[in-house]
Amino acid sequence: MPKKPSASRHRLRAFVLLALVAVAVLACLIVAPYRPAQLPVTVEVAPNQSLSTVAASLDRAGAVRSGTLFLLLAKVSGAASEIKAGDYRMIKPLSMLDWLAKLRKGEKSEYVVTIPEGFTFGQFRAMLQQHPALRHDTAGWSEKRILQKLGADGSHAEGLFFPDTYYFLKGASDLDVLKRAYDKMQSELERSWQIRAGDLPYQSPYEMLILASLVEKETGHVEDRPQIAGVFINRLRIGMRLQTDPAVMYGVSPDFRGPLNRRQLRADTPYNTYTRAGLPPTPIALPGRAALEAAANPGATKALYFVARGDGSSHFSETLDEHNSAVHEYILGKK
Numbered sequence: 001m002p003k004k005p006s007a008s009r010h011r012l013r014a015f016v017l018l019a020l021v022a023v024a025v026l027a028c029l030i031v032a033p034y035r036p037a038q039l040p041v042t043v044e045v046a047p048n049q050s051l052s053t054v055a056a057s058l059d060r061a062g063a064v065r066s067g068t069l070f071l072l073l074a075k076v077s078g079a080a081s082e083i084k085a086g087d088y089r090m091i092k093p094l095s096m097l098d099w100l101a102k103l104r105k106g107e108k109s110e111y112v113v114t115i116p117e118g119f120t121f122g123q124f125r126a127m128l129q130q131h132p133a134l135r136h137d138t139a140g141w142s143e144k145r146i147l148q149k150l151g152a153d154g155s156h157a158e159g160l161f162f163p164d165t166y167y168f169l170k171g172a173s174d175l176d177v178l179k180r181a182y183d184k185m186q187s188e189l190e191r192s193w194q195i196r197a198g199d200l201p202y203q204s205p206y207e208m209l210i211l212a213s214l215v216e217k218e219t220g221h222v223e224d225r226p227q228i229a230g231v232f233i234n235r236l237r238i239g240m241r242l243q244t245d246p247a248v249m250y251g252v253s254p255d256f257r258g259p260l261n262r263r264q265l266r267a268d269t270p271y272n273t274y275t276r277a278g279l280p281p282t283p284i285a286l287p288g289r290a291a292l293e294a295a296a297n298p299g300a301t302k303a304l305y306f307v308a309r310g311d312g313s314s315h316f317s318e319t320l321d322e323h324n325s326a327v328h329e330y331i332l333g334k335k
Contacts, residue, residue, distance in 0.1 A: 014161030030073055033093035036062040041090040045103065058099065063090050070096050075167055079104060087170045100106045108169045113177065115163040118216045121256045124161055124181070124286065128174040137173045149175060150182050158254070159213050159283025163183055188292055197298035201236045212295035213283035217246035221312045222290050226299035228314065231306055232299045238302065244275040250284035305330060 032333050041063045043053055051074055073096055074080060084106030094102070108183050111133040115124050121143070129136055138146055143154035152160065161186035192212075193205040202208045215229050232239025235242055249256045251271030252264055268275040271284065287295075303316035305323035316321035 030096045034065050034094040043088045045085050047085040048317050060195055064096055069094050090170040090232045110167045112167050114165045118285050119163055120285055121158045134174045135171055137175050156282045159209050161286055162188055163286045192292040192296040208295050210279045212284050212287035212291040213285045214244050215294050216287040216291040217285050219314055224314045225242050225290055225294035227301050227316055229294040229298035231299040233301050234304055241277050244273050247271045247273045247280045247284050
């Protein structure tokens with residue numbers, strides 16, 4: 001008759017089973033990707049930072065399931081001397097092994113700032129100054145000083161920076177982002193100038209940039225931009241005033257968002273295109289590529305007027321009577 005297993009053997013088997021379960025659980029905790037409550041997660045590792053401090057930072061940021069377990073894993077794997085200083089970003093679920101690999105490799109996370117088309121230079125600067133990952137070297141600088149640092153002439157920076165998405169590493173200078181935006185605008189402006197249509201009333205690329213900024217502010221409807229540029233060109237050719245509200249608003253203040261009252265429309269400033277003929281003295285915003293291309297190649301049109309329909313598009317008219325009817329229909333709600 002076979003002997004029954006002794007109590008000690010039962011205990012041994014139970015212990016082995018529990019140990020296997022514990023190992024399996026630990027392996028799962030180590031190998032399985034972990035999704036924190038919110039992504040992305042950012043963790044900074046300073047030079048010569050201790051392994052326990054790194055583990056505590058990961059735990060505090062919610063990047064790992066357990067800082068204690070991560071510390072144990074790092075010690076057992078011999079990673080303590082291999083962890084590199086850096087600025088780490090977790091944009092997807094990562095396991096503890098993934099984190100060890102990142103920390104051994106070293107990482108400098110890229111940050112981003114996106115400047116919308118039609119922003120003013122003041123809005124651009126404010127966005128840079130509010131970005132926590134940038135070094136604010138130009139804080140308090142005048143526009144003239146910024147332009148001098150960029151190797152540019154003049155004292156008015158409006159329109160000279162291309163609205164786009166710019167990537168940078170943490171601690172980069174805001175002047176570096178400004179330089180890239182400035183260089184990009186010079187490149188885009190030169191490209192548009194080279195492909196411009198003949199017989200346009202511009203004396204320089206800068207004048208084309210001014211008109212592009214007016215086009216940018218007059219509509220968000222890309223399809224209308226060439227025709228709006230065409231209207232402005234038609235008016236310039238016959239000496240008719242441009243009568244564009246965004247320029248008048250800029251003359252009140254670059255931060256002014258309207259609406260304009262009668263006193264402001266009548267007040268003579270260099271930007272009041274109701275009281276002065278020709279282009280305003282500078283751009284009034286940062287135009288994007290579509291506005292630059294429209295200024296370089298205006299749409300073929302006989303229209304001298306346009307009015308917003310209220311849906312983002314514009315109604316174009318060749319005569320003042322037609323324009324007045326459109327104003328009554330789309331602005332005053334009359335037909």
